[in-house]
Amino acid sequence: MRTRLAIRMHALLERHFPERRLFLRSDTDTRFIRLKPGTQLMAFAGGAAVVAWAIIATAILLMDSIGSGNYRDQAMRDQTIYQERLNAMAEDRDARADEALAAQDRFTSALDQISVMQSQLLASETRLRELETGIGVIQSTLRKTVKERDTARDEAAQLKLTMAEAGGGAGGKGAPDDATMSFLTSALADTAVERDTISNDAQDALLAADEMATELALMRDQNDAIFRQLEEAMTVSIAPLDKMFRNAGMNTDSIINQVRRGYSGQGGPLTPISLSTMGEEPSPDAARANRILNQLDRLNLYRIAAEKAPFANPVHANYRFTSNFGYRRDPKTGGRRMHAGVDFAGPVGTPLYATADGVVIHAGWSSGYGRLVKIQHEFGIETRYAHMSRIRVQKGQRVSRGDRIGDMGASGRVTGPHLHYEVRIGGKAINPMTYIKAARDVF
Incomplete structure (x- = not known):
């Protein structure tokens, strides 16, 4: 039974893939390679698989390119909106500062x-x-x-x-x-x-x-x-x-x-x-x-x-607000995890400033934080500035609000240059935007 099935299969393959011989001739000798129907079928299947893979990969790349273009357009629109909001906030902050100076006078x-x-x-x-x-x-x-x-x-x-x-x-x-x-x-x-x-x-x-x-x-x-x-x-x-x-x-x-x-x-x-x-x-x-x-x-x-108290923004130049405080999708692993601060994206070297008076308790490398600065303030408040490209303060140094403490970078566990900014009270992370928004109508 098996022999008959094999004979039929061989006859079918012979019909579509007849046996071929490739002659290889040299100056002194002639040789040939025998291509059986089964070998030709395997070669044909392999070639078809390669072509199919090339077509699918090309389609995926094309779709990804189209999607990336849409994402870039959306990102540009979002950036424009954020920039307008930041400009309005900056104008409002300057107006409040002028009012505060006038009130002091x-x-x-x-x-x-x-x-x-x-x-x-x-x-x-x-x-x-x-x-x-x-x-x-x-x-x-x-x-x-x-x-x-x-x-x-x-x-x-x-x-x-x-x-x-x-x-x-x-x-x-x-x-x-x-x-x-x-x-x-x-x-x-x-x-x-x-x-x-x-x-x-x-x-x-x-x-x-x-x-x-x-x-x-x-x-x-x-x-x-x-x-x-x-x-x-x-x-x-x-x-x-x-x-x-x-x-x-x-x-x-x-x-x-x-x-x-x-x-x-x-x-x-x-x-x-x-x-x-x-x-x-x-x-x-x-x-x-x-x-x-x-x-x-x-x-x-x-x-x-x-x-x-940290009633100030650590970034005074133009930036893009890229991540909120709270649980989010991890950009590296794709899993869900707690994000203990907020992210401000900008060019490498963007100046970073202390948000309140305090004492530097850490200035150096810290695993996933990269180059990290920690400042201890009054009322049990601590602020953290991570992923710097350069640190401009030393441990034990006393700083005032508005002092430059470093430059924005992409050190540590990041996908691009940005500042990861945290506010902690008694070691517990709280939303930094609580302080920044609370001071929006005053400073």
Whole structure:
């Protein structure tokens, strides 16, 4: 049975692939190669497989090329959109920075106005007390003079009566002499002039007191207007900062207390400020000024805290935002894994900047991170800058916000040049965009 099947198969192959012989002739010899039908079939099948593979590979490459072109077009459109958004964000940030500088100038001017106002208030209170004391002395002198005048009149009347009685008893010869009468008349005239002078002085003092009261009322109105402007300026300036910290999930009271403890020495920039007058209980205006100064102190604390927290963008040049925080498809393995930061793509050598004041705790190579810089900030915050092409800081170095710490690169486990930026609190990774977006309306 097998022989018959083999014969039939051989006959079928012979029909399509008849046996062939290839003669190879040389100068001294002639040889031939016998090509059996089975060998020809295998050669034909191999050639067909190669041609089919070439056709499929060409089709795949063509489709991939077409798809890559579409991806490039989409990437270009996305890049244009991101660039427009970045330009808008940059313009908004510059506007907020100008507003912050203008607000700082207003605060400085307001502080000078408060100092002048305090001096004027102290001078006004001193003048008012002096006038009140002078009026009291004048009134006391006036009462004393009036009393002395009345006493002199009573004594003069009594003297006249005595002299009249003495003159009557002596037969009309005891009339007061001219010298005595002239002395009494002169004393009474002097007393009257002094009384009139003191009365006029008292009237002038009362008029001056009325004028001073009017000036004080005008000054109080001016002070009230200045206070209202300062209070509104403080509210407008502190509210965005408070919102920024709260949007970042930070406890504002805890942060303020922590910064205040760091600047509590005498003569420090945050020494508690007070405004009082003459060592007495502060007036309503003084208490109001103290509240404004306390708000100014809180604003200064917010400013210092904002410098110590990563409320900034590590890349100031043009870039493309390529990866969010959270779980994503791994670009190397294709699996799903946690991405503990955000990626900013740009050319190799793009400057990278510290996002807050702090101390460099690592500056060197770190496996998948490549060239890595770690900065420790206040409030238990740490930032990481990975895949650098060059590191420009050293371990233990203290940096400030905006200091250049390195250049963008493609070191470590990457698919292209970019910055991998992380923010960690207590070792736990959080979304850096929380801080960047929270500061968008402030800086």
